[in-house]
Amino acid sequence: MGVIGYGLAVIGAGIGIGLAAFGASQGIARQPEVQGRLFTVFILGCAFVEALGLIGFVTALIVR
Amino acid sequence: MMEALDRLPDQINEMISDFVAPAMFGNDYFGFTQYIFWMLIAIAILLIVLFAAKKRQSLVPHGRFVNGVEALVEFARNDIVYGVIGHKTGDKHMPFILTVFFFVLINNLVGLIPGCRPGTGTIGVTFAVALCSFVYFIALSIKIMGVGGYIKSLAPKGIALPIALLVAVIEAFSVILRLVTLAIRLFANMFAGHIAMGAFALMVSVMMGAAFQVVTAASFGAALAPIAIMLILILIYAIEMLVAFIQAYVFAVLSAVYIQLAEGEE
Numbered sequence: 001m002g003v004i005g006y007g008l009a010v011i012g013a014g015i016g017i018g019l020a021a022f023g024a025s026q027g028i029a030r031q032p033e034v035q036g037r038l039f040t041v042f043i044l045g046c047a048f049v050e051a052l053g054l055i056g057f058v059t060a061l062i063v064r
Numbered sequence: 065m066m067e068a069l070d071r072l073p074d075q076i077n078e079m080i081s082d083f084v085a086p087a088m089f090g091n092d093y094f095g096f097t098q099y100i101f102w103m104l105i106a107i108a109i110l111l112i113v114l115f116a117a118k119k120r121q122s123l124v125p126h127g128r129f130v131n132g133v134e135a136l137v138e139f140a141r142n143d144i145v146y147g148v149i150g151h152k153t154g155d156k157h158m159p160f161i162l163t164v165f166f167f168v169l170i171n172n173l174v175g176l177i178p179g180c181r182p183g184t185g186t187i188g189v190t191f192a193v194a195l196c197s198f199v200y201f202i203a204l205s206i207k208i209m210g211v212g213g214y215i216k217s218l219a220p221k222g223i224a225l226p227i228a229l230l231v232a233v234i235e236a237f238s239v240i241l242r243l244v245t246l247a248i249r250l251f252a253n254m255f256a257g258h259i260a261m262g263a264f265a266l267m268v269s270v271m272m273g274a275a276f277q278v279v280t281a282a283s284f285g286a287a288l289a290p291i292a293i294m295l296i297l298i299l300i301y302a303i304e305m306l307v308a309f310i311q312a313y314v315f316a317v318l319s320a321v322y323i324q325l326a327e328g329e330e
Contacts, residue, residue: 040147040317047314051245054252 009056016049072270079262083185083255103183106174110166140165140316148320149327157323160200164193165316168250172308175254176301184311185254187247194246197319202239205326246318253311257304264297 024042028035088096117133125131140162145154168184175182183189206214218235219228268290275286 036143037147040143043310043314044317044321047249047310047318048245051249051252054256055248 006056010053013049013053013056016052017046020045020049072267075266075270076263079266080259083259083262097186097188098181099183099186099189102174102181103171103189105180106170106183107167109174110170114166137162144313144316144320148317149324153327157320160197161316161320161323164197164319165312167193168315169309169312172254172312173305175258176304176308182254182258182308184250185258187251190251190254191247193250193315194243197246197315197322198243201319201322201326204323208326242318242322246315250311250315253307257300257307261297261300261304264293264300268294268297 020042024038027038088098088101113133117130120127120130121134122130125134141158144165145158145161149157171183171189174180175185184193202214205217209217215232218239219232223231271290271293272287275283275290277283
């Protein structure tokens, strides 16, 4: 069950990172000169999203 | 081959329990674990590298080694410190943020050497580093605004008292959550990455062993699957190298963002 739960948790994180990458690439395409700052923001956003996915992973391992 | 694969979940569980192995000496709450051992080694490596670079430093840097270290330091300074905090107060906070960045980076990288463990792969170490950063930015806000001013700043000005109280409680909770997520993010990334690598490595060894129990022409065909998995393993290793760097970067950037928030609240 934990494995299925982790798969479900990852759906959310996947959508989140996808949206972040979408926004970042679109922003860079429209305004290439802000690439550096957008990249930082993108990595930060990914980090926040990823933390949630990883909490799911850790709980799946700990709670059996 | 199938019965070899049946043993795989047990072996993976064994590997995971090895990851949380008990302390070498001392008890589980205050002891010397393998992670602390590798953390000390990572710190030693970091000190040797930095002091060697400092000794060879000259006005015009020569050689790959000095240039590499200087490029890393400059990247951290320009990208993380000046990029997030700004030039005005950035220099004041640069030592702290660079210390955090290099500590996390070297620990992540040492963990990638086969047989070694990342010092950041245990919640104790990451929580300690996160606590340093937490205390740093809380102390900074209190230094700027005073204790009363800091508590007042948790709620926005100009709203009725009951709602302000509620907002302050939620805000305080989110500040504490910063500490928890800083610690968990780094720990979980390292832990999960190493478990994924270990699981794939186990799969390769189990399937390879099963294929070559009796060496026939067919066993070379059966070896194709583990070789494909090994290629995935190499890919995961490459991604883990990227993750080691990105997590150090994220940790330092988030610390810098929190410090910048504290600076900006004056």
